[in-house]
Amino acid sequence: MPKPGSRLRLVDVAERAGVSLATASRALSGRDGVSEEVADRVRRISQELGYVANPYARTLAGGASSTVGLVVHQVDDPYFSEIAGGVIEVAAEQGLLVQICHSGRDPHFELRQIRHLIAQRVGIILVAGSGYTDQRIEAETRAELSAYQNLGGRVAVIGRHSLGVDAVLPDNEAGGRALTEHLLALGHRRIAVAAGSADLTTVVDRLAGVGKALRQHGLDLADLPVVHTDFTREGGRRAGEQILRDHPETTAVIALNDAMAMGVLAVLRAHRIPVPERMSVVGFDDVSVAADLAPSLTTVRLPMTDMGRMALALALKPRSVRPRRRSTGHTLVVRDSTGPAPA
Amino acid sequence: MPKPGSRLRLVDVAERAGVSLATASRALSGRDGVSEEVADRVRRISQELGYVANPYARTLAGGASSTVGLVVHQVDDPYFSEIAGGVIEVAAEQGLLVQICHSGRDPHFELRQIRHLIAQRVGIILVAGSGYTDQRIEAETRAELSAYQNLGGRVAVIGRHSLGVDAVLPDNEAGGRALTEHLLALGHRRIAVAAGSADLTTVVDRLAGVGKALRQHGLDLADLPVVHTDFTREGGRRAGEQILRDHPETTAVIALNDAMAMGVLAVLRAHRIPVPERMSVVGFDDVSVAADLAPSLTTVRLPMTDMGRMALALALKPRSVRPRRRSTGHTLVVRDSTGPAPA
DNA sequence: CTGAAAGCGCTAACAC
DNA sequence: GTGTTAGCGCTTTCAG
Numbered sequence: 001m002p003k004p005g006s007r008l009r010l011v012d013v014a015e016r017a018g019v020s021l022a023t024a025s026r027a028l029s030g031r032d033g034v035s036e037e038v039a040d041r042v043r044r045i046s047q048e049l050g051y052v053a054n055p056y057a058r059t060l061a062g063g064a065s066s067t068v069g070l071v072v073h074q075v076d077d078p079y080f081s082e083i084a085g086g087v088i089e090v091a092a093e094q095g096l097l098v099q100i101c102h103s104g105r106d107p108h109f110e111l112r113q114i115r116h117l118i119a120q121r122v123g124i125i126l127v128a129g130s131g132y133t134d135q136r137i138e139a140e141t142r143a144e145l146s147a148y149q150n151l152g153g154r155v156a157v158i159g160r161h162s163l164g165v166d167a168v169l170p171d172n173e174a175g176g177r178a179l180t181e182h183l184l185a186l187g188h189r190r191i192a193v194a195a196g197s198a199d200l201t202t203v204v205d206r207l208a209g210v211g212k213a214l215r216q217h218g219l220d221l222a223d224l225p226v227v228h229t230d231f232t233r234e235g236g237r238r239a240g241e242q243i244l245r246d247h248p249e250t251t252a253v254i255a256l257n258d259a260m261a262m263g264v265l266a267v268l269r270a271h272r273i274p275v276p277e278r279m280s281v282v283g284f285d286d287v288s289v290a291a292d293l294a295p296s297l298t299t300v301r302l303p304m305t306d307m308g309r310m311a312l313a314l315a316l317k318p319r320s321v322r323p324r325r326r327s328t329g330h331t332l333v334v335r336d337s338t339g340p341a342p343a
Numbered sequence: 344m345p346k347p348g349s350r351l352r353l354v355d356v357a358e359r360a361g362v363s364l365a366t367a368s369r370a371l372s373g374r375d376g377v378s379e380e381v382a383d384r385v386r387r388i389s390q391e392l393g394y395v396a397n398p399y400a401r402t403l404a405g406g407a408s409s410t411v412g413l414v415v416h417q418v419d420d421p422y423f424s425e426i427a428g429g430v431i432e433v434a435a436e437q438g439l440l441v442q443i444c445h446s447g448r449d450p451h452f453e454l455r456q457i458r459h460l461i462a463q464r465v466g467i468i469l470v471a472g473s474g475y476t477d478q479r480i481e482a483e484t485r486a487e488l489s490a491y492q493n494l495g496g497r498v499a500v501i502g503r504h505s506l507g508v509d510a511v512l513p514d515n516e517a518g519g520r521a522l523t524e525h526l527l528a529l530g531h532r533r534i535a536v537a538a539g540s541a542d543l544t545t546v547v548d549r550l551a552g553v554g555k556a557l558r559q560h561g562l563d564l565a566d567l568p569v570v571h572t573d574f575t576r577e578g579g580r581r582a583g584e585q586i587l588r589d590h591p592e593t594t595a596v597i598a599l600n601d602a603m604a605m606g607v608l609a610v611l612r613a614h615r616i617p618v619p620e621r622m623s624v625v626g627f628d629d630v631s632v633a634a635d636l637a638p639s640l641t642t643v644r645l646p647m648t649d650m651g652r653m654a655l656a657l658a659l660k661p662r663s664v665r666p667r668r669r670s671t672g673h674t675l676v677v678r679d680s681t682g683p684a685p686a
Numbered sequence: 687c688t689g690a691a692a693g694c695g696c697t698a699a700c701a702c
Numbered sequence: 703g704t705g706t707t708a709g710c711g712c713t714t715t716c717a718g
Contacts, residue, residue, distance in 0.1 A: 060397070078424075289605070294612060295637070403697090404710055
């Protein structure tokens, strides 16, 4: 492993500007105690020379750690890569580095990643992706993050409520309700749900929204088939097969994310079941390919890129007494995968 | 911006193990000059204590910079997010940090990102994504990377040949040929190409493959419509519209990546042109959704995740005298978007 | 408002 | 083999 040689140092800039190291440092970090005039000169010269501070030295010296750690379940899942895109944009604007880690949807591994980031002394930690219903592990994670915050670290999460930190919260329940109402309005009554693992709070929340909408129409979620598999395309396939086999009378499937919906659509296509004529399908998230599936997918749009941006923006603000919560809003996007219930 | 407080330091570990700082350092970085016995003890204790070296201090002290900078055109493009996934996997195995930057398909911006990574003293730089036909900018990038390597940095690229560094090279030309031969074998002669920007070497190379296959069958690429738009889904849409309008007799479209193919399919769907009965469509890359489009997409599979893994693996090896080149291989994946040419 | 000097935690010479 | 010590480049007291 190499150590790319030294480049411009702050001393060089200071020398060129005819000031001391300390003054140069102050000028560049925008701290006060320097006359505007000198500060301007230093900044200009540093610009001209193309000086970039050595982040290792800077952090070591007790300055701000300018790197943000982003924990996602899986970067090559569009839901997360869109979020990552948003984070990277804002980070670039602010001159921050983004370090990405995978948790692989394993809460224990996720906790390890978080601990590692803390040990690495990153200044900001962002955790994206559903929380876990297992209270024990959530409590552990919560404690770890809280200790980190007390040491001065900043944290924001996306899509988790029980962590006691600033959070960007997708409208999971409302979205689930919107989707369900859409199907009910189309006359569907024999609805099945392709749900992800019941260990994920996102699944629980979206399901709760489905349940509420049903109840308002005198139906009960408990009477409908809810198949829990992986929260992935493959899980969607398995759920789809099972629904077809055990509940052939079904006229609409609610998949709790777009990945699962894609799996369900694949199964229906394989069985030559026309969508939406014989079966309607809805997803959740509106990942960018949802519009390009055939039939294009009716789903609930979440602004993933913005969610990433918002999360980092929250973390960049000073910590507040009570954790902040930002709701994302949602939009029902009706496309071609839903139609009236067959007679 | 916070500075999360100090945790365990190497001195603490050394003390607990009853050895000096230096010995502890040597033991943990696996360098020799320490008896197996002592080394084991130090490692065990550091494990128990949950010690993680401060990467800033480590790097500053002239040790290995343990972070790898990854430059992609866009993380939320599946082609790149799959590559990133591979890089992150290997990095995690090796205990390296991955820093991701966007270039936004702008060679100048890309160069700036690279310069920034160098200034940040990352130890490894990985650049993914097509090169540019503009020789000037490529030369500049090449010079920058070369200087960086001479200072001890390591570099590997994915999908670019003219940078004079270790490279993972997708079978662009062979893939283009395979795709074209497939269509020719199905009887297609009126073929159009939805190509990305001619400034991208990937586009040029894939096109060259198409040309070669055509020539072997007595046809000439120059006689076929080749529409250059953006190398994205939106570009595919525009190319599709243009092909339909200006060359309605076309029976097959070669899109030079899957994103463009998706755009083309969307246009055909909008025009109610049956695929593959009236028009065949092929893509390139085999991003994971390709199989879930309807019709599922015939394409050339590139092992993106492995490409990411390979690139980092190359960079992890000591630099060789001559740049190494690894070809990826490719597989033609025939699915439902291609069929015999209409009579 | 500015400068001098003391570290941040680690690695790498250099001694023993 | 192991310990001692001098920095890496920066921020931040502390004097002036």
